[in-house]
Amino acid sequence: MTAPAATSNTPPLKQTTSETSVSQASQVATKTPFNPIQFVSIISRTDKPLYIQSFGIDDTSTDTTENANKFLKYNFLSHMALDIFTSPESLSLRGGQSQTQQQTDANVVLLFIQDQVMVYGYETNNGLKIIVGLDQSFVIQDQRILRQLFLDIHKCYLRTIFNPFSKVNDEEDDDDSVLSTPTFDKNIKKIVDGWTR
């Protein structure tokens, strides 16, 4: 419930709800310890948005337009993240990082900070981009824990792709179909909820 570092202040208890992608509107309000993760989104190699799930939305008694606004904000942030991903500064930053790190395949980059949300991005070796937004008040103790989060999300994505009945087809127009299964939502939510910070 409290952040483990000596320097950060204790974050307030927050009610977290989870909202799945635009087509579904199920909301679950639970009193859980503060989880800084605001949203997770996945974008394909060809810059097509595949998936977005938001967390950390205030309880269901508040106006749903506020929830919708927050959700829109997360969508915008994901799009902004794409620009930063391919900008030359970020590429050189990641190139420089990879020389200093032993593991060259797990570069989690802080893309930008906007509207009290820190946006982190991770590009897999296949070009898939995973974007996670963290609340600004959160202080990262250990880069490795953050990297582990991205690896878990990547694994979850792979499990879903492995399903022989999923339509993993580049020619299809509706890319949402592959990842909009309720099981994928549930698994991502499980990873987010269980993330030890």
Add this chain to the structure above:
Amino acid sequence: MSRKAVGDDIWKNNVEKINSELFTLTYGSVVAQLCRDFNNNYHEVNNQLDKMGYNIGLRLIEEFLAKTGVRRCQTFKETSEVISKLGFKIFLNIQPTIENWSADGKSCSLILPEPNPLTEFVELPITADDKIAKELWYSQILCGVLRGALQMVQLDCDVQFVKDVLRGDDRTELRLKLNKILKDEVPAGED
């Protein structure tokens, strides 16, 4: 040595292994392609999987007997034990449990443990097509394999799925039923 120990030993030493993900993905592609080819006629897909399994079973039994060298079983109970402790162990590295013996000792249930190498990562797309959960038996090939293999040892059996975790049941259950023991027929002309 007990049967279980024999099985473990053979699996550890005597069996060539392949990557289980490759196996799972291959089988998954086969089933998905069959569904597409037959236009989601799941009864037909089940039949095809059963036929494929039957052909596999006819040949698999030879390898099984060569690897394990088991003698002819005296009772059907023994047969089912050999199937679960040796057969499944050697080829799939899982060990199903046997339950629900019928009164005459001629049929029993095989409960496949999770995780089942055939069905890892698989989810039936219920949202796209809800018939699939009612009609498709994903691991139907196993029924065919058992049927074919047992036929080659003169046991005429019926093997059917009763429950499947992929369909939402609590476990995966096969029903194995012995119809009759086939007697080798003496060819006409000899006596």
